[in-house]
Amino acid sequence: MIIEKKRATADEIKAELKRRIELCPARDGGCRGCEAPMPEAARPRKEGDPNWIVVALPRLADGCFAAILKIVDEARLEYELVP
DSSP states (O other), X not given: OOOOOEEEOHHHHHHHHHHXXXXXXXXXXXXXXXXXXXXXXXXXXXXXXXXXXXXXXXXXXXXXXXXXXXXXXXXXXXXXXXX
């Protein structure tokens, strides 16, 4: 089953990632100062797969990698990158 995704630009997705990072309870809120990564277009492997990735995670606080990666993975399932 293919779920319809919200369509957004890279800047809009980055803003949404930042919003989610600011709300993140991981490390008792210690990840809130982490920067959001910039989405980049990617070719989906099959229909319905995400059409964007992040190449790097900028300036993360110690111990925040897993929490931020989870936020990105969830957003990739919800958002389709548009030009």
